[in-house]
Amino acid sequence: MIESPPPPVMPANPPAIVLVRPQLGMNIGAVARAMRNFGLTDLRLGAMRNFGLTDLRLVEPRDGWPNPEAGPSAAGADIVIEQARVFGSLADAIADCTLTIGTAMTTRDMIRRIASPAGAVAEMQALPTTSALVFGPERTGLIREDLLHCHALCTIPSNPEFGSLNLAQAVAVMGYAWVIGHEAPPATWIVNHEGPAAQAELAGLITALETRLAEHGFFNPAPGLADSARRMLKNILTRPAFTGAEVQFLRGVVRSLVQPRGGR
């Protein structure tokens, strides 16, 4: 007699779940519960196996961490709570991640690729490396400065007149999309693509370029516009999802450009 359907086959390269400036401990606990619902754990080995959603990262949680408010709503997903890591910035939280996808309903005026949940999951599952799925604070969602770190956005299809999802419900929907995602091939596929560079590599390029530009007075002529120029720089360098080799190549380009003409 079959009592239940067979357990789902869990994909093996789950994304980190990154909560940016989460406000309520209760919601962090509910996120942990949803993650464990859609993550396969093997507690006999004393650690979670690397299937499903188990890697929780918190960026500047409003009420500090650990937060006792998270316990009840975690409803037993203690191991996710215990293994959660806290970071001082989104950049630090995603430093080891390659593909970074932010969940948001709007690009906030920037040119950005928008994926469906199934599309975002397909991209992440096509990579052998660690991806990051980033969620914003309850009240505002991700702001522009957060989105600048994201190669693409993911929008959960919802009522345009009432589209703001509860944080943990959004994680649950993405967890469900993650678990069912491997059943269907992605709609598009990039051939011969080892995936974007780790975010720390990309940040190194952007910092180096910004420093050189500042030295060359790039941000001086219109000081009031310096901030938007810096944002534009970050935006157009993040969106293409350059590979590690491409990032190194671009650093070489920058180094070359700032050398004296004809120099060696």
Place this chain on the structure above:
Amino acid sequence: MIESPPPPVMPANPPAIVLVRPQLGMNIGAVARAMRNFGLTDLRLGAMRNFGLTDLRLVEPRDGWPNPEAGPSAAGADIVIEQARVFGSLADAIADCTLTIGTAMTTRDMIRRIASPAGAVAEMQALPTTSALVFGPERTGLIREDLLHCHALCTIPSNPEFGSLNLAQAVAVMGYAWVIGHEAPPATWIVNHEGPAAQAELAGLITALETRLAEHGFFNPAPGLADSARRMLKNILTRPAFTGAEVQFLRGVVRSLVQPRGGR
């Protein structure tokens, strides 16, 4: 400039969301929010249009109704809360529904068809009539007596070691499955099928048959087994999802059988 992706096309025959003996008002509010996230509303007309998940039905809510605890977590989905209806039994709540699908992780020893969320959604979207999607109480989920009312079960694929979803998160996952479901054709399709009879019709057949059987002493020989016999009767008459015409036909069969032999 495209700021956001186009809104999803909402299917036009949404199921009723039926919460059986919900315990926490906070969860009922969170369910309402998830429903409105995945339901298109047009408040200018003073009423919700019949797209997405808007029809909330509560069976014996533990703390009564209305419940002020539901307001904050509804986060503005007041119209779902205000239009929610309360029923004294699951049978009453689904009397006008045809296809009834219960969300559960186990069939509780009964033979029942189990659908994935996508499969359940495909079946509901293939019918022009009102379906019911039934969710159990937070602590226990649907019990066997609830499942007897369901033509099929739906299991959200999840961690077999930690499969219990938060009630509102489960509704959110099904809401997401509902919104994306129309994009893909169902895996199987029943041709020439107008859908199951309304549950009240089926209940009429079961009651009539039980009454006749009792009159004929069917439940007497083994009084200790009478309950399981009644359960078996309900189970095997619910599972096939008989059409209205088939239910009427079966009532005719019962009437015929209880007449004196050779009678007219």
